[in-house]
Amino acid sequence: MDNVDVLIVGAGPTGLTLACDLARQGVASRVVDQSAQPGAGGRGFSLKPLSLAALDDLGLTRAITTAGFVERRTRFHRGTRRLFELDTPPAPVTVEQPYPNVVALPQWRTEAILRERLGELGGKVEFGMRVTGLAGGEVTFAGGERVRARFVVGADGGRSTIRRELGIPFTGRTDEDTRAMISDVRLDGLDPAGGVRMWLSPDRGVALLRPVPETGVWQAVVSLGRDLAGDEDTLRRLLTERTGLPGLRVTEVLWHSVWRYNLRIADRFRAGPVFLAGDAAHVHSPFGGHGMNTGIQDAYNLGWKLGMVVRGLAPQGLLDTYESERMPVARAVLADSDRRMGGMMSWRFARPLAGPLLRAGFVRQQRKTRRDHPVYPAGPLIGEGGGAPAPDGALPTGARLFDLFRGSHFTVLGPGPVPGLDPALVHVHRVAGDFRVVRPDGYVALTSPTAGPVRAYFARFAAG
Ligand SMILES: Cc1cc2nc3c(=O)[nH]c(=O)nc-3n(C[C@H](O)[C@H](O)[C@H](O)COP(=O)(O)OP(=O)(O)OC[C@H]3O[C@@H](n4cnc5c(N)ncnc54)[C@H](O)[C@@H]3O)c2cc1C
The missing domain is CATH 3.30.70.2450 (Alpha-Beta Plaits)
Known part of the structure; x- marks a missing residue:
């Protein structure tokens, strides 16, 4: 029987993002998918700013932004009669916000780009491998093959076999x-x-x-x-x-x-060494364009944690924070997509002001969609002044912050040294001002005027 550190079930955007993140850390994983070949459908079309920052970290933004496009014109009709045309100019790119816009790209193309990157990193997807059973870290396939994995990630979509095998209810309607x-x-x-x-x-x-x-x-x-x-x-x-x-x-x-x-969420995102991510953990309406983005960000949240535990850089307890951070985000996404869907369904297109109201509502939604980054509340990995995605920027040396963050390490930016930190875990860069700790997934973990809280942060949460 084959033994592997991580078995990823499902090679959609969630599984592929996780596979790329683990591969770049040198963590051995197998990625299996029941389909005989890659999926062909356009499906999820929107890559939001936070997903683009994650894909930048994985070395993919050039491929994504070259293939993708920013949609600006939408023409609305009531019945067959033209109501109005909306032209939304792209938000300006700044040093702090290199990805301010939603990039449109058919899902099959996003997946192809992720698969190509996985290949560059030495990984591959094994197609035609349908998981049929899971017991005690042992996964069974339709052909009878069995694999023992230290960790299993169910990224196998809304009808997840892994979720069913774990007996985790998919609550909703x-x-x-x-x-x-x-x-x-x-x-x-x-x-x-x-x-x-x-x-x-x-x-x-x-x-x-x-x-x-x-x-x-x-x-x-x-x-x-x-x-x-x-x-x-x-x-x-x-x-x-x-x-x-x-x-x-x-x-x-x-x-x-x-x-x-379907508006459903799994009651738990983890059962021991088995995790659920993406549609396997939550499904909702396409309004708000959350689906693929939430899966990519689940994977990006889990990738560095799983990688650090497998590499012996962090204790197993780090993995508890996957569910505690991602479940509130998924709940908020479900509520937002349901609200947007309800708004569309209950719209009375015949009323006289339908056009102007629809236009105003759509502009509002587009702005919101560009900025709907989740913020992680205080928790084991978020201290004083942390919780939001760290902006990009340029240091006086000319170095770009997103380049310093690139990889699965923490980054400390601060006015002095912080002794005792493991360089495999933390990269320190000298910058004037307060200390700022940035997590491997680009979130600010904490800010502090002194080095003490920085040392305490790593002593408590990241020692292997
Ligand atoms: C018809 C359709 C239209 C959609 N349209 C939109 C849209 O317009 N906008 C939007 O934002 N989102 C849309 N979505 C949602 C979006 O596609 C998903 O949110 C996104 O694909 C989630 O990615 P994922 O990787 O978690 O799951 P998936 O993309 O579903 O990938 C799961 C993978 O797991 C594999 N798998 C399943 N079971 C097994 C098993 N037992 N063994 C091995 N492999 C298995 C599947 O073959 C699949 O490749 C749509 C979804 C569907 C189905």
Whole structure:
């Protein structure tokens, strides 16, 4: 039987982010996925600023920002009648905020970029490996193979086998009346330069078309309700009816899937050496564009902790903070996406001020989406003045802060030395002003005018 430090079940964005983070620390992991080949669907489209900072740390931002784009134009219709067009200029890039905007990229492309990075780091995804059982750190696959792992991470999506094997309830609700068909299509009769189009109608349902620049591909979403079939004929018919565009013709359906409204969270994100992350731990509506981002950030929170424990740099207790930090974030994300979804569903498109109100609401939401970074409250890893993501910046030497943070080490910026710190765990840089401790995942752990609290922080929480 094969033995491995970490077995990652599921090679979606969550599993791949974790695999990259562990690989760069030299931690041996296996990444398995039940699919015969990589997923093809556009699905999650938005990479938010905090995910971009995480991907920067993993050495991926250039690939992501080259392939991705900032969506600025959205055209709204009530029924088939044009209501207004929103043009949202990108927020300016600054030294402190190199990623102020949401980058749009089809999920299959984000996953491909992550897989490529994993390959550069010496890892790979084993496709066609379906996990069927888990008992006492031993994982069983459909073909009968068994693997013993010191740690197992269930990043195996909303229907997680790992969660089921652990017997952890997935608490929440499913609304069978709220269904949508999500697809990637090629079409004629619409200019991609016009940006995203949305058709809203209280009786006919919703349609959305989002171009993927320079590919000829569009993401098409149509609401289905309880009874409509999620097949290609229905997609074509609903697009024609709801857009009212006689020249619109879907020439090819590349991928499609039916989405149901689920709002659920696992009662626990950890059972001993087994963790749940991403959709395996929480699912919600796509409103707010949280899905993939929350999974990436779960993985980024867990990656350095798991890596440090496996490398003997930190005690096992460090792993307790994964659930205590990520579960409140997941709960807040569920509540936010549910609020946004409720707002859309209850919208009375027919009322006279619908256009201006919709415009104002959408602008508000876009601004919020750019800035919805979670802040970790005080806890074992967050001291005085900590909890928020550390901004980027430039030191008088010219060094860029994000470059100093890059890697799975803590960073101390401060006016003097802090004796006794393990250089494998902490990098210290001399900077005028107070001491600032930045965690490997880019969060400020604490600030202090003196070195004492810095020493105490590492003595208490990070000694292996
Ligand atoms: C149809 C659809 C449309 C979506 N649209 C949007 C959107 O518009 N915006 C948005 O933000 N989010 C969207 N999402 C959500 C977003 O795609 C997810 O939040 C994101 O994929 C979560 O990533 P993950 O890695 O946690 O899980 P997943 O991407 O689901 O990956 C899980 C992986 O685990 C594998 N797996 C499952 N079971 C096993 C097993 N037993 N053994 C081995 N491997 C296994 C699967 O093959 C899969 O590759 C959509 C999701 C779906 C399903």
